[in-house]
Amino acid sequence: MKKELSEEKLKEKICSLEKEARTLKDSLLSQKENEEKFRLSQEQLFQAQKMETLGTLVAGVAHEINNPINLIMYNIPLLKKIWHDFKPVLSNHATRYPAQKYGGLTYDFLNENLNQLISDMDLAAKRVETIVSSLKDFSRKSSIIDKSEMSVNDAVQNTLRLAQSTLKKSKVDVQIDLSDAIPPIKGHLQSIEQIILNLVINAIEAIDHDHGAIRINTDYDEKNKQVILIVSDNGSGMTPEILEKIFDPFFTQKQTQGGTGLGLSVTYSLVKAHEGEITCHSEEGRGTKFIVTLPLSPGKKPLKILIADDDSGLQKLLYQALSKAGNYRIEKAFNGIQALIKLGTYLPDLLILDLFMPQMNGLDVCRTIIKEKKLSKMKVMIITGLPNSNELAEIKKIGFMNVYTKPFNISRFVKAVEEILAFERNSL
Numbered sequence: 001m002k003k004e005l006s007e008e009k010l011k012e013k014i015c016s017l018e019k020e021a022r023t024l025k026d027s028l029l030s031q032k033e034n035e036e037k038f039r040l041s042q043e044q045l046f047q048a049q050k051m052e053t054l055g056t057l058v059a060g061v062a063h064e065i066n067n068p069i070n071l072i073m074y075n076i077p078l079l080k081k082i083w084h085d086f087k088p089v090l091s092n093h094a095t096r097y098p099a100q101k102y103g104g105l106t107y108d109f110l111n112e113n114l115n116q117l118i119s120d121m122d123l124a125a126k127r128v129e130t131i132v133s134s135l136k137d138f139s140r141k142s143s144i145i146d147k148s149e150m151s152v153n154d155a156v157q158n159t160l161r162l163a164q165s166t167l168k169k170s171k172v173d174v175q176i177d178l179s180d181a182i183p184p185i186k187g188h189l190q191s192i193e194q195i196i197l198n199l200v201i202n203a204i205e206a207i208d209h210d211h212g213a214i215r216i217n218t219d220y221d222e223k224n225k226q227v228i229l230i231v232s233d234n235g236s237g238m239t240p241e242i243l244e245k246i247f248d249p250f251f252t253q254k255q256t257q258g259g260t261g262l263g264l265s266v267t268y269s270l271v272k273a274h275e276g277e278i279t280c281h282s283e284e285g286r287g288t289k290f291i292v293t294l295p296l297s298p299g300k301k302p303l304k305i306l307i308a309d310d311d312s313g314l315q316k317l318l319y320q321a322l323s324k325a326g327n328y329r330i331e332k333a334f335n336g337i338q339a340l341i342k343l344g345t346y347l348p349d350l351l352i353l354d355l356f357m358p359q360m361n362g363l364d365v366c367r368t369i370i371k372e373k374k375l376s377k378m379k380v381m382i383i384t385g386l387p388n389s390n391e392l393a394e395i396k397k398i399g400f401m402n403v404y405t406k407p408f409n410i411s412r413f414v415k416a417v418e419e420i421l422a423f424e425r426n427s428l
Contacts, residue, residue: 149184159196172212198267199231206235232289238282302329308339309354336360355384
């Protein structure tokens with residue numbers, strides 16, 4: 001009997017150890033996933049900061065290059081005419097003095113090659129002009145002022161007509177699925193066409209087989225009042241290392257084919273000029289999908305609020321109350337990791353942050369916020385059910401003083417939100 005009990009306890013102990021091992025393994029995997037999400041959120045923040053700095057830099061570079069390249073392009077046709085008129089004179093001179101060299105070159109060499117040399121100079125100068133023009137487009141991300149009501153579907157149709165010869169030459173099949181439910185947006189038609197054209201050309205260049213297909217979809221997100229444009233292909237796809245660089249100026253894998261590496265950078269800037277977002281999903285060998293979201297343009301740009309709380313009931317309550325109270329665009333996060341990822345892409349005017357959440361608490365989120373200059377103007381409201389916790393005391397030490405204790409009066413809380421965001425609303 002004792003032996004049976006001993007064996008039973010041993011089995012229980014083994015089961016317990018196996019359970020602890022599985023729990024530890026799950027915990028380690030979860031920690032690794034959280035670290036990866038945190039890394040991605042930081043990269044998104046750095047990318048936004050980098051693109052803003054590069055916009056200022058390339059504007060200056062384009063201005064400095066513009067004048068000398070214009071002078072070169074003006075002089076090259078003149079040089080061609082001079083050579084055309086001077087060649088008979090030089091021919092007579094070379095007949096009389098056959099050993100004479102001109103700039104170290106013989107007449108025969110000049111006669112055979114100088115036209116081509118000048119044409120190559122002209123081609124190179126025009127390529128520099130194209131790069132300068134693209135740099136100007138990249139830097140003009142906030143200068144699209146002549147916006148009017150326009151249809152994204154019309155922009156797609158216009159672009160396909162423009163790209164008809166390129167598509168026919170590439171032998172790529174293009175499928176379109178344009179939603180009839182899309183309302184007009186307030187935008188710059190030529191710029192939206194440029195966005196679509198750049199994405200289509202990028203898709204064509206990514207296809208390296210004889211059964212290429214590009215799909216263009218449009219849709220309307222009624223909840224967020226956004227028009228969605230999707231351009232996808234069945235091309236070669238991209239590795240994660242390449243994917244994170246695609247919007248960087250001058251990054252290209254097609255340099256030997258004449259690529260400047262500015263097409264997607266210009267696309268990124270034009271989307272941002274329309275207060276939109278562009279994301280890319282790609283897998284090596286399985287194609288690429290670009291998703292562009294373009295907001296409708298009401299009278300005033302909505303203020304953005306991010307609610308980070310693991311209590312779904314409270315989240316829903318705050319979402320409903322704030323949606324009724326004003327012109328707010330509201331996003332949700334259910335833990336600290338999600339909050340950081342949303343901060344990197346959504347950049348809210350106000351963060352409503354629960355102090356205690358799974359995976360990463362509010363204190364760790366606040367510590368990250370104070371390190372990022374991009375988030376320095378963002379307002380933060382801390383909500384907690386433990387007003388005497390050490391974590392809350394630490395949060396106040398590092399400068400976050402707007403604290404609201406649960407449970408709180410929703411009407412008073414909404415009023416506090418309106419007061420905090422009053423300056424931002426008046427400045428729109």
